[in-house]
Amino acid sequence: MQNASNPNSNTLTIGRFAPSPTGALHFGSLIAAVASYLCARQHQQSQWILRIEDVDTERKIKGAATSIIKTLEAYGFEWDGGITYQSERSIHYEAALDSIPKHVYRCSCSRKDLQKLSTNMRYGYNYPGLCRKAIQNPEVTSPSVRLLTNNEEICFQDGCQPELFCQNIETDIGDFIVKRRDGLFAYQLAVVVDDHLQGVNQVVRGADLFDNTPRQIYLQQLLGYKTPDYLHFPVATTANGKKLSKQNLSPEITPDSKTSSLQLLIKALCFLGQDPPELHEFANLDDFWQWAMSHWNSHAIPKTMDIIYSDR
Numbered sequence: 287m288q289n290a291s292n293p294n295s296n297t298l299t300i301g302r303f304a305p306s307p308t309g310a311l312h313f314g315s316l317i318a319a320v321a322s323y324l325c326a327r328q329h330q331q332s333q334w335i336l337r338i339e340d341v342d343t344e345r346k347i348k349g350a351a352t353s354i355i356k357t358l359e360a361y362g363f364e365w366d367g368g369i370t371y372q373s374e375r376s377i378h379y380e381a382a383l384d385s386i387p388k389h390v391y392r393c394s395c396s397r398k399d400l401q402k403l404s405t406n407m408r409y410g411y412n413y414p415g416l417c418r419k420a421i422q423n424p425e426v427t428s429p430s431v432r433l434l435t436n437n438e439e440i441c442f443q444d445g446c447q448p449e450l451f452c453q454n455i456e457t458d459i460g461d462f463i464v465k466r467r468d469g470l471f472a473y474q475l476a477v478v479v480d481d482h483l484q485g486v487n488q489v490v491r492g493a494d495l496f497d498n499t500p501r502q503i504y505l506q507q508l509l510g511y512k513t514p515d516y517l518h519f520p521v522a523t524t525a526n527g528k529k530l531s532k533q534n535l536s537p538e539i540t541p542d543s544k545t546s547s548l549q550l551l552i553k554a555l556c557f558l559g560q561d562p563p564e565l566h567e568f569a570n571l572d573d574f575w576q577w578a579m580s581h582w583n584s585h586a587i588p589k590t591m592d593i594i595y596s597d598r
């Protein structure tokens with residue numbers, strides 16, 4: 287473990303916000319921006335990077351990245367350096383895969399085959415290792431690339447969730463895809479390579495990604511990368527347990543949204559267990575950020591995976 291989460295250490299803490307441009311910012315993603323920003327900025331020496339995770343070009347919505355960037359600017363977030371776009375970084379993902387040839391193999395099993403044969407549904411259906419034995423489905427011509435996993439537990443201690451979390455990737459998930467059939471690199475690989483190349487040593491993100499972390503740590507170990515500190519804050523859900531997203535009508539947040547930026551930032555802080563003053567006590571956004579940076583307490587974040595969010 288590094289020391290990126292100890293505010294008193296002299297280490298340069300590099301955090302990041304890594305939205306996927308699948309729509310405008312909404313309240314759930316504003317929480318992610320606020321939490322990652324303040325966790326980084328509470329350190330004397332910090333950088334906070336903005337990375338647009340548009341590796342999955344099929345899910346990308348036109349104009350969404352620009353809208354997210356404009357909103358972040360209007361809300362007073364200040365990132366370090368230029369913005370990176372995963373869609374421009376394939377060369378790095380390819381090089382990472384090329385460096386571990388013994389740990390990857392091609393697989394042409396279809397999703398349908400796999401669903402039928404799955405032996406463990408804990409994290410969605412697991413991959414039973416069909417292609418390890420070179421059983422190929424002849425109907426599928428362009429294969430995906432899977433990462434060979436092993437029967438060892440990967441454990442990590444999260445900065446927010448109270449228990450040590452362990453996962454046996456081979457039995458719980460199976461050999462997972464690192465490059466898709468359509469030639470696109472998978473999120474798991476892209477995020478690990480980018481965090482490493484950008485020197486990120488503090489990952490703060492929603493608990494919906496909590497159980498992806500052992501896969502990312504496993505990849506880091508294979509590639510010889512350091513493992514950052516992880517903190518997963520609870521995600522905002524609707525009353526029926528769905529994560530807030532554009533799809534379930536969590537209102538979009540843009541610079542001209544009806545609710546003021548200050549109001550929403552205060553709401554985000556409250557959601558994260560902080561105790562900000564009332565709206566009228568802040569003169570402007572600068573005033574808000576000054577208060578937030580000097581009072582941020584990551585230990586106050588509720589230690590749970592999700593919280594029902596009511597917009598009233």
Ligand code: GLU
Pocket residue numbers: 304305306339477490491495
């Ligand atoms: N791009 C992911 C999202 O928008 C976040 C990935 C991460 O923080 O690791 O949900």
